[in-house]
Amino acid sequence: MGVSSRTWSVSELLSGLRDRAERSGRRLIDLGQGAPVDPTPELVTAELAAAADWPGYPPAQGIEEVRTAYCRWAARRWxxxxxxxxxVTTVGSKEFIATLPWLMGLSRSDLVAIPELAYPTYAAGAHLAGCRVVATPPDIGALDAIRPRLLWLNTPGNPTGESLTAVQLTEIVAWARERGITVVSDECYIELTPPGPPATSILSPEVNGGRFDNLVAVxxxxKRSNMAGYRIGFASGDPKFLAQLQQSRRDAGLIAAGPIQRAAVKALADDDHVFRxxxxxxxxxxxxRTGLTAVGWQVQHSEAGLFIWATAGESDAKTSARLADLGILVAPGGFYGSTGDQHVRLSLTASLTDLVEVGARLLAAEQ
Structure with missing residues (x-):
């Protein structure tokens, strides 16, 4: 396990741009981070309060009620x-992503494949375990040339908002099973899609044939319930793989708090707040999107998730600095991979009023 000087945190990355935006003399509009700002559903907060008296330890795998609620949710969706x-319950999805290569026992001889444009925690976790990392598109030809031990997918993706199709996922699953490769699909944004049919999951029977061997969904x-501060998530799929992993997770004390799990039961059982x-x-x-395209920007993908992925046809450094001078904070795309160095990521965790104001400031700056 090593220590890196690389910045893995977007908040740390944005500190200089934040200072610049605050010096602009304009009211700061923060589109740099994807932290929810809308209220946690009342049914969740009420259950948390009701379950607060919990003097003992919860089961390491998670209480049966929350795991059952998760199963029912997955059945409704797919x-x-x-x-x-x-x-398995997790302490949010980030800790699972960061610790998985280490808990799998991977080392410097093992290769971990991550998306070409990606949330940095996939690479951070591989680095902590001492693994080699390669960024690659979800293409069978590219993957076959590298043969990773662990393949990360992210659908819908951060930063791009692109969702993998059922055809793409089915091909990847078949390829991985033939080679004994573990595929883990991070789907934390999967319910932040336009109203209508849900995005396809690796848990979908049309993708996995009703079997979960070699597959884990996270x-x-x-995001789907505005519960980022609660730190609760789930890993599901290959029962043999998860059973082995859970022994190590238990020993490391990676256990979600009991009252939080009780609140999660309520969140998983309620679809109405998600549809809203x-x-x-x-x-x-x-x-x-309208505000950006009005000044000639190109918006790519961005059909799901919490972000708009866009380019003004210049370097990410120039765009992010130019917006900071307008009091607008955005994340430079190169932070997520070298192919993003002419893009910026703009978060949707702001009010409609602020998003309208972003468009107005951009338009005024062009005149």
């Missing part, structure tokens, strides 16, 4: 048939 033994309540959130983000996405 017709997936999971049992509670196929599910989900979180941070989908509509809210769809409205925000449309407003911000």
């Amino acid at each position: 017709g997936t048939h999971l049992s509670a033994t196929d599910v 989900h979180s309540l941070s 959130l989908q509509q809210q983000y769809a409205e925000r996405r449309a407003v911000l």
Whole structure:
């Protein structure tokens, strides 16, 4: 396990740009980070309060009620048939992503494949375990040339908002099974899609044929229920793989708090707040997209998730600095991979009023 001087945190990366935006003399509009700002559902906060008296330790795998609630949620979304033994609760999804290569026992001889444009924690976790890392598109030809031990997918993706199709996922699953490769699909944004049919999951029977061998899906309540501060997520899929992993997780004390798990039961059982959130983000996405395209920017993908992925046809450093001078904070795209160095990521975790104001400031600056 090594220590790196690389910046893995977007908040750390943005500190200089934040200072510049605050010196602009304009009211700061923060589109740099993807932390939810809308209220946690009342049914969740009420259950948390009701469950607060919890003097003992919760089960390491998670209480049965929350794992069962997760299975029912997956069945509603994709017709997936999971049992509670196929599910592990996590302390949010980030800790699972960061610790997985280490807990799998991977080392410097092992290769971990991550998305070409990606949330940095996939690489950070591999680095902590001493693994080699390669960034690659989700293409069978490219993957076959490298043969990783662990393959990370992210759908819908951060930063791009691109969702993998059922055809793409099916091909990857078949390829990985033939070679004994573990595929872990980070799907923490999977319910932040436009209102309508859900995005395809690696848990979808059409993708996996009703079997979970070699497959793990990672989900979180941070974004779909505005529960980022609760730190609760789930890993599900290959029961043999998860059972072995859970022994190490238990020994490391990676256990979600009991009252939080009780609150998560309520969140998973309720779809109405999610549908309202989908509509809210769809409205925000449309407003911000309109403001960007009005000044000639190109918006790419961005159909799901919390972000707009866009380019003004110049370097990410120039764009992010130019916006900071307008009091607008955004994340430079190169932070997520070298192919993003002419893009910026803009978060939708802002009010409609602020997103309209972003468009107005950009338009005024062009005149």
